[in-house]
Amino acid sequence: MRQWNTSGRRIAAAALTLSLLTTCAANGAWAAAPDERDQLSALIAVPSATVGIPFAAAAALSATAEQYSRGMAETALTIKNEAQAAPSAKETPAVNQDRNQLFAQRRSLFERMSALTTIPWYYFAAIDQYERTLNKALPKKRTASGQLLAIYIPPEEWAGALNPNPDDEALTGIAMFGGIGRDGNGDGKASRADDDDLLYTIASYVLKSGTSEEDFGIGLWDYYHNTRAVQRITQFAKVYQTLGKLDLFEHAFPVPVGTRYSYRSTWGTGRSWGGYRIHEGTDIFADYGLPVRSTCYGIVEIKGWNPYGGWRIGIRDLDNVYHYYAHLSGYDKTVKVGDVVTPGQVLGWVGSSGYGKPGTQGKFPPHLHYGLYRDRGLVEWAFDPYPSLRAWEQSDRKKKKGSG
Numbered sequence: 580m581r582q583w584n585t586s587g588r589r590i591a592a593a594a595l596t597l598s599l600l601t602t603c604a605a606n607g608a609w610a611a612a613p614d615e616r617d618q619l620s621a622l623i624a625v626p627s628a629t630v631g632i633p634f635a636a637a638a639a640l641s642a643t644a645e646q647y648s649r650g651m652a653e654t655a656l657t658i659k660n661e662a663q664a665a666p667s668a669k670e671t672p673a674v675n676q677d678r679n680q681l682f683a684q685r686r687s688l689f690e691r692m693s694a695l696t697t698i699p700w701y702y703f704a705a706i707d708q709y710e711r712t713l714n715k716a717l718p719k720k721r722t723a724s725g726q727l728l729a730i731y732i733p734p735e736e737w738a739g740a741l742n743p744n745p746d747d748e749a750l751t752g753i754a755m756f757g758g759i760g761r762d763g764n765g766d767g768k769a770s771r772a773d774d775d776d777l778l779y780t781i782a783s784y785v786l787k788s789g790t791s792e793e794d795f796g797i798g799l800w801d802y803y804h805n806t807r808a809v810q811r812i813t814q815f816a817k818v819y820q821t822l823g824k825l826d827l828f829e830h831a832f833p834v835p836v837g838t839r840y841s842y843r844s845t846w847g848t849g850r851s852w853g854g855y856r857i858h859e860g861t862d863i864f865a866d867y868g869l870p871v872r873s874t875c876y877g878i879v880e881i882k883g884w885n886p887y888g889g890w891r892i893g894i895r896d897l898d899n900v901y902h903y904y905a906h907l908s909g910y911d912k913t914v915k916v917g918d919v920v921t922p923g924q925v926l927g928w929v930g931s932s933g934y935g936k937p938g939t940q941g942k943f944p945p946h947l948h949y950g951l952y953r954d955r956g957l958v959e960w961a962f963d964p965y966p967s968l969r970a971w972e973q974s975d976r977k978k979k980k981g982s983g
Contacts, residue, residue, distance in 0.1 A: 682825040685727050688774055692763070696782040697790060704825060705815035706730070706781060709808065712899035716955040725774040730781060732759070737771050737780070746771075759784055805956065814878045814895055821919040827876040827897055831922035832968065833863065833904065833949055834872065834929070836975040840865035846963040859961035860903065860950030861968055867908055867945045869929040873920040874902055874949075874971060882916050888948065889932025889939065894920060901959065903950035906933050908940075 685707070689700040711729035714721045721731045734745035739756025747753055748768040753760045760769035763779025770776050785798030799809045818827065834840050842863040877896035885891050888905030892914070895901055908930025914920065934942045951964040 678826070686825055688727060688778065692778045692782060696786065698782055701816045701819035702795065703778060704819045705812045708815050708897055709812050709899070712954065713956055716953060724771040725777050728774045728777055730777045732771060732777065732780065734771065807954065807956065811899060815897055818876060818878055818897060818919050822876065829876070829922050830874050830971045831872055832972045832975045833874050833947060834865060834869055836972060836979055838869055840869065842968065844963070844965040846965060860948050861965050862946045862948055864944060864946040865929045867929060870925045871904055871907060871927045871929060871947055873922060873924045873926055876921055877902065879914060879916050879918045879920060882910065884937045886935065887933055890927070890930065892926050899954040901952040901954065903952065905948035906930055906946060908932065
């Protein structure tokens with residue numbers, strides 16, 4: 580292997596490493612996923628060992644990332660409120676009725692458009708929900724224009740990039756300038772404020788590739804130009820298809836309330852195994868074998884060994900949040916990658932696996948490492964799960980007390 584032994588190459592390598600670490604810090608996460616983050620964290624040692632940057636400088640960059648990540652804790656309460664879309668005990672029957680009516684109206688719209696286009700209703704639901712997660716993650720860049728739906732189509736795409744009237748609703752004008760806007764309700768115009776028009780426009784664009792399931796995936800990629808979008812919409816569609824309803828935002832505490840466990844906020848604290856990194860989660864200490872449960876409705880995205888997390892499993896929910904469970908002693912054998920899971924469903928059991936080759940156990944006390952990662956479309960960032968855990972724990976205690 581060639582050695583970078585000239586000063587010019589050392590400077591270039593240093594600049595590349597600094598750029599990488601700074602970019603990761605600016606994104607609020609080391610990489611696009613927890614497993615990739617674990618690998619990138621080891622790069623902190625590279626500047627010192629390979630290109631001569633003092634470790635303290637690399638550690639300082641890590642501290643910068645940590646400081647930024649701590650800032651993400653300020654958004655945790657907002658994200659917690661978004662995640663807890665299910666009715667709480669404090670909500671009145673009128674509020675619950677409004678929620679049920681909203682979901683019923685959306686379902687009716689999806690089924691009506693399904694009959695018109697042959698696209699299953701759950702794919703429309705998945706597209707709408709994916710758009711909703713993007714709006715939450717990028718509120719300054721995206722604002723839904725419809726009433727029931729979260730679909731955002733920029734005016735220049737709807738009416739055409741060269742159209743002098745970005746709010747054009749005339750079908751002839753939109754077609755003349757190459758816009759994608761379509762009439763979905765038969766009123767003779769294409770309005771970004773009309774839910775039928777929005778949904779029909781998406782359907783028309785996606786169906787240009789064909790009507791098969793594979794063609795649908797190709798159409799989604801042509802629309803979003805993002806493989807993550809295709810994956811997320813496919814995942815969401817499977818959840819909706821399997822469970823057959825839209826109101827899927829209830830949560831559960833990851834271990835049974837009333838059992839022996841303890842936890843506190845450890846967000847952002849340092850970790851040194853495998854290179855300096857920050858703690859992107861909350862540790863729930865408990866005895867070996869305590870059941871670990873799904874906190875959400877979602878789909879199993881990953882399952883298996885990770886050198887840092889040991890036996891771990893990852894669940895993607897309908898808010899496009901990745902729930903990361905690590906250091907397990909084993910899995911429920913009925914749970915497989917691609918399965919749809921529900922709040923409170925057992926995924927595995929508390930253990931002390933990790934920090935080594937497959938099967939390594941006992942390098943730390945038994946506990947569940949629980950992390951949350953928000954998908955922003957192209958990157959994911961970690962945010963503090965502690966506020967959500969406290970809310971879910973209190974909710975479970977109320978439910979247990981009410982049923983007892």
